[in-house]
Amino acid sequence: MAVELGSHSIKAMAAEKVGTDLLRVLAYEESNQLPCVNRGIVEKMNDAGFMINHLLHLLANRLNVSTIPSAYTLIGGRGTTLATVKSKRDLIRKRSLSEQIKNEMKQECIDKIERRNPDVAVFDVLPSYYVLDGVEQDTEPTENQKASVWEIHFNAFVGHREAKDNLRSGFENAKTTIEKTFVRPDVILSAISTGQPDIQEKGCAVIDMGAQTTTLTIYKGNQFLLNLVVPQGGWHISRFIEQQAIPFNYAEHIKCTYGKASPRYVEHDSAMVLPSNRADQSTQRVSLTALAEFIEMKEAEILQPILDALRPYEERLGGVYLTGDASMLDGLVDWLQERTSLPVQYGSHAYLLDRQTDDEFCKPRYTSLIGALIHGSDWRDSHTNLVVPDHKSFTSRVLKATQQEIIYIFSDTKKNNNE
Secondary structure, three states: OEEEEOOOOEEEEEEEEEEOOEEEEEEEEEEOOOOOEEOOEEOOHHHHHHHHHHHHHHHHHHHOOOOOOEEEEEEOOOOOEEEEEEEEEEEEEEEOOOHHHHHHHHHHHHHHHHHHOOOEEEEEEEEEEEEEOOEEEOOOOOOOOOEEEEEEEEEEEEEEHHHHHHHHHHHHHOOOEEEEEEEHHHHHHHHHHOOOOOHHHHOEEEEEEOOOOEEEEEEEOOEEEEEEEEOOOHHHHHHHHHOOOOOHHHHHHHHHHHOEOOHHHOOOOOEEEEEOOOOOOOEEEEEHHHHHHHHHHHHHHHHHHHHHHHHHHHHHOOOEEEEOHHHHOEOHHHHHHOOOOOOEEEOOOHHHEOOOOOHHHHOHHHHHHHHHHHHHHHHHHOOOOOOOOOHHHHHHHHHHHHOOOEEEOOOOEEEOOOO
């Protein structure tokens, strides 16, 4: 079970692991009933608690269970940045690196950052590379590798302590346990790269375009080189269209349905008759070309800082991957391709979903949730001694209730696996 608190809505997804890095989505719910998250930070804890509780209740009804005791969640957005930090251990004699010592070194780095910056919280710390008796290596050491002096260099995702505290408060208000919190850029990258092993060697940039934030993550050789958050996204494009005297709900609809990333991609121009916010007229005509002009103006403003930050890394990377709720704008891949020397494509997580999962969930807007569920499964496998509230009984109840069927949430029907 994974819950994502986005700027535009809160999403929850339940899935079953049916193979190595293979999921079957069982149910999904989404709601934007109350605005409680602003650019990745929970600002209204009570509203967030209500929304999480409401969403998990809907999901529990889908799964035919009484409660959902715990969930994975994601954090990122405004104020999230990267820091590099290291920890060193002199073990006197040559020894392998135990899990306990690795965890102690990781915690030491977290404490080091948070002690120096009381208003900062560490969202996650990921190993970057290891140094064994002065010899560097990118891969995680095996049990057979021994050294006297161990050094681990970490990538730390840090941000406002308020973001971490408010996220926890929102789940506490919903009476649900956060089983594990993951960093959004990391789970997106994992979901994209698992099926493409050369990404680590060649390196890549991921542009994650959401409702109120657009994030650039640059990754190469097991290291995060950059994490840049621009505090604007697809919602701001709709608001810019609204400023042309078009009601917001119509602006959002025509952007998603008829919008193009540039007037150059409009093949057959035509006009739409829309309500007007102007006092002197009730309706107005807006052409598809004019709509694309509005979109491109705001799109360029949002993505220019991303392109500027990407440019110094272009010769070192293998490509750009596009993902996120707002990334599906028609022509956006081509628009970006014209502005970078790197090949641009949508990041796909489809290979992580079995054939019985609805094709809807292959869209980029679900990449982060799928990545969180894969991460969560791996994390749970490596923490077998951890007690998760009612997890086993909950899982067995879900599987019994669904009887190995997929819940097709878009049609409210069930299909047998053999069909």
